[in-house]
Amino acid sequence: MRLTEADEAALREFYSAQQPRLVGVVSLLTGSRAEAEDIVQEAFVRLVPRWAKVSRYESPEGWLRLVAMRLAANRHRNATRFASLLRRVPTSDVPDPADGQGLDLERALTQLPMPARQAAVLYYVCDLPVPEIATTLGVAEGTVKSRLSRARAALSQSPTLRGADHE
Amino acid sequence: MNDLKHDLQTIADRHAQQSGGDFETILRTATSRRRRRFAGVSAAACAVLAVGGIATLAPWQNDGSPAPVASGPTLDPRYQGTMTITPATAAPGAEIALTYPAGYGRGIGFVLVQPADGKQLYTLIAGRGKTKPSWYSAKDAEGRVIQSIGINGPGPDQLVVPDTAADGTYLLCTANAATKACALLTVAR
Known part of the structure; x- marks a missing residue:
């Protein structure tokens, strides 16, 4: 059209x-x-x-x-x-201009399984409520909550956040 | 969890501020796909007409109007000048050389991508020293391991065009460089 x-x-x-x-x-x-x-x-x-x-x-x-x-x-x-084939070239060899603040947290995020990553991004970055995330991803609300819980647990281990107060 | 929310949003905002894109490329790509679809439909319609013409033994006459021509893939302006392929048109099995602006850092892995939908078709590994360049199709790449080698400088990197690549124009990109570089490669037998 x-x-x-x-x-x-x-x-x-x-x-x-x-x-x-x-x-x-x-x-x-x-x-x-x-x-x-x-x-x-x-x-x-x-x-x-x-x-x-x-x-x-x-x-x-x-x-x-x-x-x-x-x-x-x-x-x-x-x-x-x-x-395994496409591992990133070590940053010591190739400096990434995008490196900087929040890199630890970003790395921690990419270590998450994609479903948990999606849930975390929709919840924390896009500000979507759990029911809307469930609709968007086509899963039950309980599934979203468990993915968020997993994401929260993993990301709270990130050096960027370690030591900060968490709920 | 307000810290987590704040930190993730800060990272997203940083990426957003540094993002690049080109609306004209999007319009061009969408138009090009529409033409290809139209060309496909036209070809199918012509085939139906031809069969119908033969069936009725009536002469089928072309009205002389030119068929829509699908325009070839174009390189996203973000990747203009990031990488040069010599020669830009090569036959399967032929070696090609990649060069870059001075100081560009990359690995030895590259991907050959279908421009229409971004599907990765092949992984190409640059030759290093006595190791000749090689390639794997997407379905055969599973489980293969290569060293993470960082290379800086203008090149050239030597690659080989996959033997089984069909004729056409592809997007050839660095696979694991910190900053992605791409160029168009035409495969022609």
Whole structure:
């Protein structure tokens, strides 16, 4: 479906508003900003032909986030097959410009299983309540709570947070 | 848990601030996919018409209008100038050389990706010293282990085009570099 000028302008505005934020969210899932940028781009490419319909949704950003999260999960599944092959080059050899504050926590997050990672990101970063996370991920609320509990336990061991007060 | 929430949001915000993207590339890619789908539908429709024409023994005439041409994949502007492949078009089994801007750090692993959907098709391993470049298809890569070797500098890195790669244009990217570099590689027999 070809976009009208008005649709294209609206989509461009939506892109400007949502793209950076979504890259930030997906980066936490993938552990790589470059990978997140690719995934978000793919999500927007899929949005273009559906924009006339999705733009009328109550939450177009919710649709986009769901697509991006599924793409990230799919890529993660594929990537685990390459896990041993594609180990990151040690940062002592190749400094990562993205390194900095929160790296320990980010690493701890990428050590979590993808379902727990998704739950943690949706809950802590996207501020979604448990019932909405359950709907988004297609699982029971109890499952979300147990994934969050697992994530909380693992992330609280991160040096970034160790020593801080936790509930 | 407010600390956790705050820290995760801070990390997400940092990535958001440093994110790059290009809306025009998204529009181009979406349009290109639509054309490919249209071309596929047109081809199928032509086949049906041709079969129908033969069945009725009536001459089938082309109206002369040009068929939609699918435009080839384009490189995301984020990756422009990050890596150069020489030659950019190569046959299966041929060696190619990758060069980079000075000081670029990467490993010896690369991935050959289907541009349309980002699907990884092959893993390519650069040659090092006496070790020749090699490749594995996605389904054969499971369980394979290589050393994490960091390389800095302009290259060249030597790779070999997979023997079983179909003709077409692919995205060739670093697999485990801190900063991703990509370029388009055309495989042609």
